[in-house]
Amino acid sequence: MTKITFIQPDGESQTVDVENGLTVMEAAKLNDVPGIEAECGGACACATCHVYVDEGWREKVGKPAEMEEDMLDFAFDVREESRLSCQIKVSDALDGLIVRVPAKQF
Amino acid sequence: MTSTTLAPAAPLTSETIETDAIVIGAGPCGLFAVFELGLLDIKAHVVDILDRPGGQCAELYPEKPIYDVPALPIVTGQELTDRLMEQIKPFNPQFHFSERIDALSRQPDGRFRLTTDAGTDFLAKVVVVAAGGGSFTPKRPPLPGIENYEGTSVFYSVRKIEQMRGKDVVIVGGGDSALDWTLNLAPVAKSLTLVHRRDDFRAAPHSVEKMRKLVEEASIRLLIGQVVALEGANGELSAVEIKTSNGNERLPCTAMLPFFGLTMKLGPVADWGLNLHENLINVDTERFESSEKGIFAIGDINWYPGKLKLILSGFHEAALMAQAAHRIVYPDKKVLFQYTTSSSSLQKKLGVK
Numbered sequence: 001m002t003k004i005t006f007i008q009p010d011g012e013s014q015t016v017d018v019e020n021g022l023t024v025m026e027a028a029k030l031n032d033v034p035g036i037e038a039e040c041g042g043a044c045a046c047a048t049c050h051v052y053v054d055e056g057w058r059e060k061v062g063k064p065a066e067m068e069e070d071m072l073d074f075a076f077d078v079r080e081e082s083r084l085s086c087q088i089k090v091s092d093a094l095d096g097l098i099v100r101v102p103a104k105q106f
Numbered sequence: 107m108t109s110t111t112l113a114p115a116a117p118l119t120s121e122t123i124e125t126d127a128i129v130i131g132a133g134p135c136g137l138f139a140v141f142e143l144g145l146l147d148i149k150a151h152v153v154d155i156l157d158r159p160g161g162q163c164a165e166l167y168p169e170k171p172i173y174d175v176p177a178l179p180i181v182t183g184q185e186l187t188d189r190l191m192e193q194i195k196p197f198n199p200q201f202h203f204s205e206r207i208d209a210l211s212r213q214p215d216g217r218f219r220l221t222t223d224a225g226t227d228f229l230a231k232v233v234v235v236a237a238g239g240g241s242f243t244p245k246r247p248p249l250p251g252i253e254n255y256e257g258t259s260v261f262y263s264v265r266k267i268e269q270m271r272g273k274d275v276v277i278v279g280g281g282d283s284a285l286d287w288t289l290n291l292a293p294v295a296k297s298l299t300l301v302h303r304r305d306d307f308r309a310a311p312h313s314v315e316k317m318r319k320l321v322e323e324a325s326i327r328l329l330i331g332q333v334v335a336l337e338g339a340n341g342e343l344s345a346v347e348i349k350t351s352n353g354n355e356r357l358p359c360t361a362m363l364p365f366f367g368l369t370m371k372l373g374p375v376a377d378w379g380l381n382l383h384e385n386l387i388n389v390d391t392e393r394f395e396s397s398e399k400g401i402f403a404i405g406d407i408n409w410y411p412g413k414l415k416l417i418l419s420g421f422h423e424a425a426l427m428a429q430a431a432h433r434i435v436y437p438d439k440k441v442l443f444q445y446t447t448s449s450s451s452l453q454k455k456l457g458v459k
Binding site for chain 1: 166167170247248280281303304306334366367369
């Protein structure tokens with residue numbers, strides 16, 4: 001099981017355990033983490049599972065692929081550290097990952 | 107339905123289209139409804155806000171494979187749409203695209219009067235709501251106060267190019283809509299700035315090329331950044347604030363066109379007095395009829411105990427709905443249950459005999 005921490009805009013943090021192979025979005029949904037809508041259910045078709053990856057994890061998590069970059073055009077307040085959480089696959093390498101939930105999903 | 111909708115609406119005109127059934131939504135369930143209704147000699151007109159059939163399948167995942175449509179191990183959203191269009195061809199459905207049913211009321215004779223946002227008027231014996239996740243509407247950027255400018259300075263579509271003549275226009279987006287409107291409005295706008303979060307565009311390459319030429323000629327400006335705030339009063343925009351990699355810039359403007367794609371909203375369905383269950387139309391599982399006799403709901407838009415939002419469910423619901431609709435459209439006829447494999451009359455209707 002891999003640990004992922006979600007930090008809300010008000011500073012509230014939640015650490016969840018998730019099986020490898022699931023996505024960070026699924027980890028959020030399975031644990032009722034607020035602020036991640038995932039309207040399209042993880043199909044990379046909506047941009048409402050937008051998260052900011054913590055500075056220390058950006059290299060390990062990597063940059064978005066082309067399709068995800070296209071979808072990020074539809075997100076709000078996109079930053080260098082933005083990723084669509086449905087496109088981040090959980091693995092041992094991401095154990096301890098910290099992501100921040102944006103104030104609003106588009 | 108509320109008593110206000112029972113009152114006679116505006117008088118019928120010679121333009122009013124009279125038909126058996128209005129299908130609201132041309133997604134997979136609306137399309138298959140045409141087939142099931144057609145087998146029972148019920149003629150349908152189909153209305154959809156998109157400019158083409160397919161609903162969510164065509165709009166959200168045309169290239170993506172669907173694995174759970176019975177008998178089709180893999181089928182893309184677009185393929186499924188194309189196959190359904192093929193399947194319903196024998197029944198010659200009439201489509202009304204880029205329109206949304208706004209008003210629905212019951213006439214004294216029991217039929218339904220429906221009017222779209224483009225003014226198209228219908229009179230039908232039954233209504234089949236196959237609205238899926240709701241009408242596809244342009245996404246509204248979550249900028250504080252943006253609603254105050256909508257329709258006066260903020261527009262999600264342009265009906266008349268002349269509308270933008272002499273204005274300082276800001277277009278936001280990186281896809282075909284943003285680029286097409288940039289090219290269309292550059293000649294009439296007083297000034298035009300295209301704002302996009304990155305210097306990479308999803309739009310068709312030749313549109314991007316033309317845009318870059320206009321930037322080179324200084325006919326328009328390309329600003330890489332994101333809109334963070336609006337400035338103005340009384341519905342009139344005076345400037346937008348753009349966050350760029352070099353800090354924030356105040357960009358004076360009098361019109362803004364944000365193109366951030368589409369999202370699904372329940373829309374006018376919410377106002378028709380139907381019993382809803384968490385924004386879904388409550389139906390029975392024998393007829394998939396709403397709380398209003400003659401108004402049916404199939405596909406993602408309905409709810410009943412055990413409901414699953416699967417395409418295959420919507421197909422089943424269409425079949426049962428058609429039987430119930432037949433009793434309303436042809437009250438004096440008995441439904442003779444027939445199989446397409448053995449009934450020569452069905453096969454004739456399908457044009458295969």
